[in-house]
Amino acid sequence: MTAVDSVLVVGGGPAGTAAAILLAEAGVAVDLVELKPDVTAVGSGITVQENALRVLRDLGVWPQIERAGYGFSSFCLRAPDQHGTxxxxxxxxxxxxxxxxxxxxxxxxxxxxxxxxxxxxGAKLRFGATVTRLEQDGASVEATSSDRGVGRYDLVIGADGVRSTVGGLIGIQAQPRPTGMGIWRAFTSRPASVTRTDLYYGGAAYIAGYCPTGEDSLYAYLVEDAQDRNALSPDERLAVMRGLAEHYHGPWDDIRERLTDPERVNYTWFETHLVDGPWNRGRVVLVGDAAHSCPPTVAQGAALALEDAAVLVELLLAADTVDDELWAAFTKRRLDRVRTVVDASVQLGQWLLDGEQGDVPGLMRTVAETVGRPA
Structure with a gap:
């Protein structure tokens, strides 16, 4: 006996698909709707740390992840000098x-x-669709979708990212705020000199870094003060990123030569928010970026989202009903852990913005110890 027999998942990112996998594997009927027409066409690179990999292994996809990705077990700090020391x-x-x-x-x-x-x-996925209305009666949720009318479910999971539609429908209006930084990202081929993440703090950018994403690929990033870059053409964006990259050396000299495709460059602002309290209203619950978001300064966004899904489904499968006890257990398992990581991500960026020499090793140790414990 599980607490739910039918679930609607809204959002096809890591949190939503992870929840769908775990529920469907347990025999729960799952519908998943995703507003984008194809989530597999969106994004550049991603850094997935061990706590996320543990969830991915439980999802039954570790062999595919291992083949598709590039694993490493350390990172390095380099100086923003003429040698990339x-x-x-x-x-x-x-x-x-x-x-x-x-x-x-x-x-x-x-x-x-x-x-x-x-x-x-067996999860049923529909792209180009979302929910437009949610009505609860205590025992179920009636959901109106943009493509197929009305359906009734035991639970609705809002995994639809920052500025969540589901959150708005249930009265959770937690809007992200900019932290003051913007990030240039580019996806390109991997030179032999890049075998792990290296970080450069200071210089022309607050952070310059890169991460191998496969035998033949990597993504590189440069963090600056948040600016309105919307008016730039793709070629101008590429020129700005290459201009910043000119100030960094070592493996950056190899990477910079490969920054040639304007369509592989994007720019976004760092944002953050946290729903500070229960993430549910009745039988509708938020997970992942719908409930919390943070700058990628400690590379834990996707990991936290995957953990949310895993913990939620674990509790649902162990319970007989969806009740206050279940939600209290979910809040206890997730809120403080997520808060620690979100706060650390924001603090690291703030130290850089303020030009302060904060206790970065201590902060990173706190994050590592937090996410090293089972979720």
Missing amino acids: LLFEVPAVQTPSGLPATVGMYRPDLARILVERAKGL
Whole structure:
């Protein structure tokens, strides 16, 4: 006996597809709607740390992730000088999971793997659709979708990202705020000199870094003050990113030569929010970026989203009903853990903005210890 027999998942990102996989595997009838026409076509690179990899292994997709991505178990700090001088290597804090500390991969590959797994287990996915109305009667949720009218479910999971439609429909109006930083990202081929993430703090940008995403690919990023870059053409965007990259050396010299495709460059602002309290209203619950978002300064956004889904489904499958006890357990398992990571992500960026020498090693140690514990 489980707490639910039918679930509507809104959102086809990591949190939504993970929840769909785990529920469908347990025999729950799952519908998933995603507003985008194809989630596997969106994004560049992603850094997936060990706590996320543990969830992906439980989802039954680790072999595909291992083949598609690029694993490594340390990162390095380099100086923003004319040589890109290697300062020191930081070995990752690992658990006895047998998994690498980090896997870099092409974000659309991760999306494709999760979508295919969900479909293979019988979840019904519909793209180009979302919910427009939710009505609860205490025992179920009546959901009106933009493509197929009305359906009734035991539970609705809002995994539809920042500025969540589901959140708005249930009265959770937690809007993200900009943190003051903007990030240039580019996806390109991987030179032999890049075998892990290296970070450069300072110089022309606050952070310059890169992450291998496969044998033949990587994504590189540069963090600056948040600016309105909307008026720039693709060629102008590429020129700005290459101009910033000119100030960094070492492997950046190899990467910069490969920054040639304007369509592979994008720019976004860092934002953050946290729903500070229960993430549900009755039988509708938010997970992932719908409930919390943070700058990628500690690379935990997708990991937290995957954990949300795993913990929620674990509790649903162990319970007989959806009640206050279940929601209290979910809040206890997730809120403080997520808050620690979100606060650390924002604090690291704020130190850089303020030019302060904060306790970065201590902050990173806190994050590593937090996410190293089972979710």
